[in-house]
Amino acid sequence: MYSSFYHIHFVLLISRQGKVRLTKWYSPYSQKERSKVIRELSGVILTRGPKLCNFVEWRGFKVVYKRYASLYFCMCIDQDDNELEILQIIHHFVEILDRYFGNVCELDLIFNFHKAYFILDEILIAGELQESSKRTIARLIDAQDSLVEIAKEQASSISNMIAQVTK
Amino acid sequence: MGSQGGWGQSKDFLDLVKSIGETRSKAEEDRIVMNEIEILKRRITEPDIPKRKMKEYIIRLVYVEMLGHDASFGYIHAVKMTHDDSLLLKRTGYLAVTLFLNDDHDLIILIVNTIQKDLKSDNYLVVCTALTAVCKLINEETIPAVLPQVVELLGHPKESVRKKAIMALHRFYQRAPSSVAHLLSNFRKKLSDNDPGVMGATLCPLFDLIIADANSYKDLVISFVSILKQVAERRLPKSYDYHQMPAPFIQIRLLKILALLGNGDKQASEHMFTVLGDIFRRCDPSSNIGNAVLYECICCVSSIHSSPKLLESAAEVTSRFLKQSDSHNLKYMGIDALGRLIKISPEIAEDHQLAVIDCLEDPDDTLKRKTFELLYKMTKPSNVEVIADRMIDYMISINDNHYKTEIASRCVELAEQFAPSNQWFIQTMNKVFEHAGDLVNVKVAHNLMRLIAEGFGGDDEGADSQLRSSAVESYLRIIGEPKLPSLLLQVICWVLGEYGTADGKFSASYITGKLCDVAEAHPSDDIVKAYAVTAIMKICAFEIATGRKVELLPECQSLIDELSASHSTDLQQRAYELQTVLGLDALAVETIMPSDASCEDIEVDKSLSFLNGYVQESLVKGARPYIPESERSGMADISNFRSRGHHDSSTHGLKFEAYELPKPSVASRIQPVPLATSKELVPVSQPTYPQEMSQAASMPSVPETGPSELKLQLDGVQKKWGRPTYSPTVPSNSNSSSQKAVNGVAQLVVQGTVGPKTRDVSYDSRKPQVEVSPEKQKLAASLFGGSSSKTGKRPTSTSYKTTRVHSHAAEKSQIPTATVASTEHAAEKAPQPPPPDLLDLGEPTPGYTVIDPFKQLEGLLPSDASSVANSGVSASKSSDIMSLHAESPMSGLIGTVANMGPTNLDSANLLSSLSNLANRNVHGGPAAMQVAPVKKGPNPQDSLEKDAVARQVGVTPSGTNPNLFRDLLG
Secondary structure (H helix, E strand, O other): OOOOOOOEEEEEEEEOOOOEEEEEEOOOOOHHHHHHHHHHHHHHHOOOOOOOOOEEEEOOEEEEEEEEOOEEEEEEEOOOOOHHHHHHHHHHHHHHHHHHHOOOEHHHHHHOHHHHHHHHHHHEEOOEEOOOOHHHHHHHHHHHHHHHHHHHHHHHHHHHHHHHHHO | OOOOOOOOOOHHHHHHHHHHHHOOOHHHHHHHHHHHHHHHHHHHOOOOOOHHHHHHHHHHHHHHHHOOOOOHHHHHHHHHHHOOOOHHHHHHHHHHHHHHOOOOOOOHHHHHHHHHHHHOOOOHHHHHHHHHHHHHHOOHHHHHHHHHHHHHHOOOOOHHHHHHHHHHHHHHHHHOHHHHHHHOHHHHHHOOOOOHHHHHHHHHHHHHHHHHOHHHHHHHHHHHHHHHHHHHOOOOOHHHOEOOEOOHHHHHHHHHHHHHHHEOOHHHHHHHHHHHHHHHHHOOOOOHHHHHHHHHHHHHHHHEOOOHHHHHHHHHHHHHHHHOOOOHHHHHHHHHHHHHHOOOOHHHHHHHHHHHHHHHOOOOHHHHHHHHHHHHHOOOOOOHHHHHHHHHHHHHHOOOHHHHHHHHHHHHHHHHHHOOOHHHHHHHHHHHHHHHHHHOOHHHHHHHHHHHHHOOOOOOHHHHHHHHHHHHHHHHHHOOOOOOOHHHHHHHHHHHHHHOOOOOOOOHHHHHHHHHHHHHHOOOOHHHHHHHHHHHHHHHHHHHHOOOOOOOOHHHHHHHHHHHOOOOHHHHHHHHHHHHHHOOOHHHHHHHOOOOOOOOOOOOOOOOHHHHHHHHHHHHOOOOOOOOHHHOHHHHHHHHHHHHHHHHHHHOOOOOOOOOOOOHHHOOOOOOOOOOHHHHHOOOOOOHHHHHHHHHHHOOOOOOOOHHHHOOOHHHHHHHHHOHHHOOOOOOOHHHHOOOOHHHHHHHHHHHHHHHHHHHHHHHOOOOHHHHHHHHHHHHHHHHHHHHHHHOOOOOOOHHHHHHHHHHHHHHHHHHHHHHHHHHHHHHHOOOOOOOOOOOOOOOOOOOOOOOHHHHHOOOOOHHHHHHHHHHHHOOOOOOHHHHHHHOOHHHHHHHHHHHHHHOOOOHHHHHHHHHHHHHHHHOHHHHHHHOOOOOOOOHHHHHHHHHHHHHOOOOOOOOOHHHHOEOOO
16 A cells, blocks of 8 residues: 555755755655656745645645745655644754754755755654654764764875875 | 865865856756766766765765756766765765665665675664665565564664664565565564664554554554553653653654554553543643644544543544634644544534634635535535535636546535435536546546436436436537537537437437537547447437438538548448448337437347357368367466466575675675575565555556545435435425425425525625625535534424524624634735746746845955955865965955945844854954854854855855845744
C-alpha cells in the first residue's frame, strides 16, 4: 500500500520569489516530475494569503507549509495524517537549524544547503521523524563536524609537513 | 584553506550561487545552470583532481540537480566519493548519492560493497552515515547483502546507531516484507530499549506491522498504554520536551497505534480509557503542539470502542477548535475531527451548524474543501439537494482537475444514493457531466445509461418510461449547447437512440436530425460519431419494425456517405451496417434490432455448440481432432522450460559477499554469481513486488478514484429508490403517502417545505452580507435540521415547526457571531493584489515586495566598503578573511554602517545594530564588523566570518531587502 509507505513524501524549501532552496524527495519522483511538483506547489502556496490554513490539498495529498521570514518550508503528506504534527516537525527542523547556525537566516541555507541536508537527515529518515530530541541531534551533528575538523587539521598538517619537506 | 570562507565554499561556487541569485527569470537561471553543467562536465573528468576540489564539484552537482537539471553525468563521481576513507568526503559522497539516486538505479550495485564495509566500521559516525544511505538506497535485491550487518547493529552501544538500524529494518520491511519476516520480533524487543529515541523509532515499524495485522499485537496494548502514561507524566528526559510538552511526537505515534489496536475491540479499548482521559486533561490547549496531540486523541477516541466520557471530552475539544479560535488551522482540524465524531454520534454536528457554514463560506479553499468532505459524510435524503447543489456550484468554480474529478464523483455518488426524484437525479447528473465533463469516470456514464435503461421503480413500468421521457426531454434541451463534453454526448446519443421515439412525442426525423447535428458538430470525435450513427440506426430500425417507411434526411444521408469513407474502420462498419439495415424488411429488422432490449441478457455460447455439426462432419471426412493446448506434448516441454528459466532468474540474485582472502586489487569487484550461501541465511523474496511498488509509487499524481467508489450501487438502489418517501410522481402531494410510515412523512414534510427554500438560500448567499445571517440559519436548518427528523426523536406533526423554532433560537443566540463573521468575510473579500509572477522576477508587483536581494545591494555600498568587498572577492590569494578585515580601514567600515542607517530606519533589527555599533565602537577594532548581521553565529568569530563571506559574495544586510538576513525564527 503506497499510502503507509512514507510518512512524509518530500520536503521543499522555497523562497518567496519561488527560488528553490532545498529539496528532499523520500518517495521516488523523476527529475521531470520534481520540476512539475515545485512549479505547481509554488504557484499554489506562494499566492496564499497570510491568515489562511497552513495546509493545501494537492493531487490527493496534503502539503503542510509554514513561512519563516522569506522562506517557505513545505512537507507533503497523505490525506489522513496529522497536519498539526507536521507543522511542528517543520518548526522542530527550523529550531534545530537555528541552533546550529546561530540565528539562522535564509542566506545561511543558500550557501550551506549541504549542511541543512545533513541536519535534515538526522531529523527525518526515509520520510519518518527519527529523532525528536534537539539535544541528541545537536550532539550528533557536532560530533560529525568535529570529526571533519580533525580530519581537516590532519590533512593540513600533513600537507604542511610535505610542503616543508619539499621546500 | 585559501579562498574558503565561513561558508566553506570556493569562490567559484559562491559566484555561481550569487549569479543564480541575481537572475531575473527562469530562462536566465537555466542558462547559467546549463553553463555550469558544461564547466562541471569538463572539469570533473580532468585527471588528478584534488579531493577537496572534487568534493566541491559534487556539492555543485547537488546544487544543479536541486535546481531541477540533470546532473547524471556526475553520479559516478559521487559514487566514487563514498569509497573515500575520510569521513568528510565519504559523508558528502553519501549525501550526494542519496539525493541523486532512487533505489532502482543501476549504480546502486557499486555502492553496496562500500556500505557493507562502512557498516562494520569502528567509527560510529561512519556507521550512521552508511545506515542513512541504506534507508534510501538499498532495494529488495540488495537487502540480503546488508541485512545481517544491520541486524547486528541493533545491539550497538551507541543509541544513534541502534535507532538508525531500526529505521533501516523498517525500510526493508516496507520494501519487501518477506525479507525481514523472521526478524519482526526484534521490533518488539527494541520497544524496551532504554534510550527513548530508539523506543520512539521502534514505534514506526510497529505502526506498519499493526496496520497489517492488529491481532498479533494485542498483547502489547498494556505496554503501549504504560509507555504513553509514563511519557504523559514526564518521565522521559527533559531533552525530549518540545515547547513544554513531554515528548509529543512519541505521544502522537503511540496514540496512532492505540487507535489501530482499539478499533472494534472493547477489551483493548478499556485499557486505554484512563490514559486518554489523562491526556485530554493534561494537554496545553494554547500551544500548537498541544492541539496536535489533542487532535490525535480525538482520532484515537473516534477509532476505538469509546466511553461516553471520552467522547464528551473529544466533542469539547472539537468545539473549541471550531468556535473559540481565529486560527484557520484549528478550524480545519475541528472540521476533520467533527467528521470523525459524527460517525459515532451524529447529533454532535447539530451543535456546530453555524461554525460549519462559516467554514463552508470561508474564502480559504482548503477549509472549504474540508467542509465539503464533512457535508459529504453527513448527507441524508433530507439534505441531499442542498448539499449536491452546493457541491456542483463549487465544482463549477474551481480549476483544479484533480479535485474537480473527486467532487464530481462524490456528487454522483450522493445523487445515486439519496436522490429524491428521478427528475432531480437526471438534472443533477446532467449538471455534473456538463461541468466536470470528461473528468468523470467513463463508468459513471455507463452506469447512468444502465440506470435509465433498467429503471428504478422495479415493477413499475410507468415510472420507468416517465424517467426515460424526462431524460430524453432534458437531453434534447441541452443538446444544442456548445462545448458539451464527449462523455455527456455519448450518453445523450445513446439515450436518444434507445428512447428518443419511445413515447411518441418526438418524430423519428426530428431525433435523427438532432443526432446528425451532434455528429456534424464534433467532426474530430470518433466515439461521439459512432454513438450518433448507431443511435440513428436504432431509430430507423424501430421505425421499420413498426411498419413505417423511413425517409432519410439529406444531411443524414451525407453523414452516412462521409462515414462510409472514414479512416476509422469502426465508423465505416457502422455506416455500412446502417445502410444494410435500411434495406431489410420489418421482420428481419425486428430480430436484429429489437426495441427496448438493452437490458436483455445476451447469451453467449462459449462452447460454440452451433459448430458441432460442422466439426463432426469434418472428423468424418478425416480431419485431425483438436487437442487442447495444455495436452499438446511438445508444448508442455517448452513451457516447462520457460517457466523454469524464469524461476531461476527470480531466485538467484547477485553475490554481495566478498571473496575469501581477496587480493587487494580486486576486492571491490562484484561478480554476478548465483546467490547460494546467503540464500540460506536470508530468504530472498519474490522480485516482482518492489517493481510493482515502485511503479505505483512513481506516479504520485494518479490517485484515480477507484472503481468501487464510483460504481453505481445498483443493489442498494432498488431498496432506496423503492422507499415510499421519494414518490417520483408528485413530491408535494404528501397526502397520498401520508398513510405510510411515520418516519417517511417526517422526511417528506421537511423536504416539501424547507427543501425549495433552502435551495434558494444557496444562491442567495452571494447577495449582500447583511442578509447572510438569517440565510445561514436557513441553510443550517436544511443541512442539519434533517438529522433530527431522521433520527425520529421528534413528533412527526411538529417536526417542521421544531426545526424552525430551533433555528430561530439559534438565530438569536448567534447573531453577534454571525455578523462578526460576515464583516470579516467582507474584509477578506477585498481585492487582493495580483499574485507575483513566481519564476519571472522581472516585474515585481506592488503588493509584494519582490526584490532581488543581490541586485539591490550592488551600488549601495559606499566606495570604501565596496572596495573591501571587492578585495574580498578578488583577493582570493589572501588566505584568511579575518586578517583581511583586520587590515581594512576602520573608517570605511564605519562609513558603511553609517550609510546603511538611513535606508533602514524602520527596521528594528538595524536600529539595534546601530546601537550595538555605538557600544562596540567604544572598544574599537574589528568587533565593529559584528554589527551588520547583529548577533549572527554562536560566537564572535563565526559571526565575523559569516559577515565577511556575505560581503565577499557581494551580499550585505543593507539595502531594502534584509529578508535574506532575517532570522527565520524571530
